[in-house]
Amino acid sequence: PxxxxxxxxxxxxxxxxxxxxxxxxxxxxxxxxxxxxxxxxxxxxxxxxxxxxxxxxxxxxxxxxxxxFRPPAPAPAAPGPRSIGGLVFLTALVAGGLGTGLSWEQQPLGTALQIGLVAALAVFGLGLLVSSALGRTGFGTVLMATVTAVLLAGATMLPKEISTDWARQEWRPAEVAAVQQGYELGSGDARLDLSGVVVPPGETVRTRLEVGAGRAAVVVPAGVTVKVRAEAGLGEIRLEEGQRVQVRINSDQTSQRTLPPPQGSKPAGTIELEVEVGVGQVEVSRAAS
Known part of the structure; x- marks a missing residue:
């Protein structure tokens, strides 16, 4: 075709x-x-x-x-700086534990905590400084450093009388001559039992009980007049007045009371008490007649 x-x-x-x-x-x-x-x-x-x-x-x-015309595969991005936040946190934790642990037996509670927190805060500061040149740290590191600084400020406010040992201590003098001018306990449960002390009418016995943290309890004889000055940095004050118990829970609480003897009791002298606790409870009670 x-x-x-x-x-x-x-x-x-x-x-x-x-x-x-x-x-x-x-x-x-x-x-x-x-x-x-x-x-x-x-x-x-x-x-x-x-x-x-x-x-x-x-x-x-x-x-x-x-x-x-297919575009070439994109080149892999260059790796960014490595995070050192975890390493900084672990190092700060170890430094704080060592600082507190090594000073636990020799220093009061507040001082031991301050040493550990200062060590941890120094590690956080060093970590932030290193991260400006090598690696990086996130918001968590800054937050932990801030929390550590706040705890350090709180530790500086703890009374120096608070020890790291919690103990139970009781004193029970049997006569006026055996009553000491002062009794002290760092941390724990302190009890001063004066129920066996016979104070003659017209005489005055003075003593003082101080506890850093815990409970400070005083038992007074049945027939004496008690002039008490009780102070609690942070805690509770319990004063027995006749058959009534007065309770105060506050910070920097100071109470001054005169507790008269119960009606019908034998005449007796006067006991002047100063009871102080940094953190805890103050309790003054009367022995049964």
Whole structure:
């Protein structure tokens, strides 16, 4: 048949190629209406020669014949500075524990806590300084440093009389001559029992009980007049007045009372008491007649 000229019929329709075979639509149509290979390959579409190699090229992330305009894979970002917040926290914890532990037996409670907290705060400060040049620290490190500073301020307010040993101590003098001018206990339960002391009428016995932290309890004889000055830095004051108990819970609480003897009791002298506790309870009670 005639294939040239303006009235030439279109090319004969062809069936789609089988997989792996040549693709007739890849070949350009020449002037006479026929097709023919031009060049060694096409700009897109699967490879006619080696489909497996084309798939491997795609999996490898390299530009292939079916995607010549695919953008290259982004380069991995450079790693940022390594966080040292965890290391700083652990070091501060160890430093604080060592500082408090090594001074626990030799120093009062407040001083021992101050030594440990100062050591921990120094580690936090050093960690923040190092992080400005090497590594980095997050908000948690700044927060822990702030909490440590607040605890340090609180530790400085603890009375120096508070010791690190909690003990139970009781004094029970049997006569006026055996009553000491003062009794002291760092931390614990202190009890001064004066119920066995006979104070003659007209005489006055003076004594003092001081506890850093805990309970300071005094038991006075049944028939004496008691002049008491009780002070609690933070805690409770319980004074027995006749059959009534007065309770005060406050900070920096001071109470001065004169407790008269119960009605019908034998005449007796006077006991002047000063009872002081830094943190805890002050209790003055009367022995049963």
């Amino acid at each position: 005639h294939t040239g000229g303006l009235g030439a019929p279109p090319p004969e329709v062809k069936a789609p190629p089988t997989p792996g075979g040549p693709s007739w639509w890849r070949d350009p149509i020449v002037k006479d209406g026929t097709t023919g290979p031009v060049g060694s390959g096409y700009l897109w579409g699967p490879s006619d020669t080696d489909p497996d190699a084309a798939a491997e090229t795609v999996r490898a992330g390299r530009p292939s014949a079916d995607a010549p």
